[in-house]
Amino acid sequence: MNRRAFVLAVLLSFTAAVSLLALAACDGDDCNCPDGDSDAAGCDENELDGDGADGDGEPSDGDAEKMPRPGEVIFTEIMYDADALDDDVGEWLEVLNVGERDLDLRNCIFSDDNPSHKAVIDQSLPVAPGGRLVFGIRRPIEIPGDVELDWMWEGFNLGNNGDMTILTCADKLVDEVVFDVATMPYDAVKGASLSLCPGFESATDNDSLAHWRFSVSQMTIGDFGTPGAANDPCP
Ligand SMILES: [Ca+2]
Ligand SMILES: [Ca+2]
Ligand SMILES: [Ca+2]
The missing domain is CATH 2.60.40.1260 (Lamin Tail domain)
Structure with missing residues (x-):
């Protein structure tokens, strides 16, 4: 094998190894997601079970922001x-x-x-x-x-x-x-x-x-409180 063929063989082996590693890493993950793009349609890199939530009990991105x-x-x-x-x-x-x-x-x-x-x-x-x-x-x-x-x-x-x-x-x-x-x-x-x-x-x-x-403000029902409104000042 000449020097050029040897370098080509090493490169091919390296590429094959990287592909195998990527497949292994995909196990259990959402492999439809392009890497680093969780905004792609139907794709949530954190979602494992397809219920629209992240699978970790937290809501999806739109809710989480708020x-x-x-x-x-x-x-x-x-x-x-x-x-x-x-x-x-x-x-x-x-x-x-x-x-x-x-x-x-x-x-x-x-x-x-x-x-x-x-x-x-x-x-x-x-x-x-x-x-x-x-x-x-x-x-x-x-x-x-x-x-x-x-x-x-x-x-x-x-x-x-x-x-x-x-x-x-x-x-x-x-x-x-x-x-x-x-x-x-x-x-x-x-x-x-x-x-x-x-x-x-x-x-x-x-x-x-x-x-x-x-609270000292009386409500119509007879009890005292300010539900939904500013609280009573304190003495
Ligand atoms: Ca009680
Ligand atoms: Ca109040
Ligand atoms: Ca507190």
Whole structure:
């Protein structure tokens, strides 16, 4: 073999080896995707099971862009102990978009301090910067004069002696609030929502119960709160 034939043979062997490696790497992946192009029609390099989701529990690209990142949506009001209604239908809470982007909470998870208490937001739930959403426990009928709910969870109640509210999006903690009635620096009021004081609207500022009070604005149903509207000023 002359020098030129030898070089050609080495090049051919190398090309064959690279092709075999590429085939092996394709095993279990979406091999219809042109490399580095997950935008091609019908192609999602992250998708393994063809259900349109990435297969890792996260939504597809369009939704993912609008998912809140940590601190962009925060809890601002928590009606954990209703009075006008039974807690099984009367609990609700308010969240606020404190970020600067239009967001959608679809596929985010609301949960409390019990790891088995989780509710997935299985609908589009858009919220603009400065916008508020009201989550409520699922009720069988619309209750006249009651709080207007943007989304309903079911399967668990919030504890009347204390609990946590947790919002998780794409496996990231967006915000959480821990409340413990025994350590509140003020008396708990049955039938009034725990309400974050204006001026403390951040995911870290709402961690301190010193920045919360019980609502004093009365709703038509008789309980106290400002669901979907600015919170009461604090003394
Ligand atoms: Ca409760
Ligand atoms: Ca927080
Ligand atoms: Ca409010």
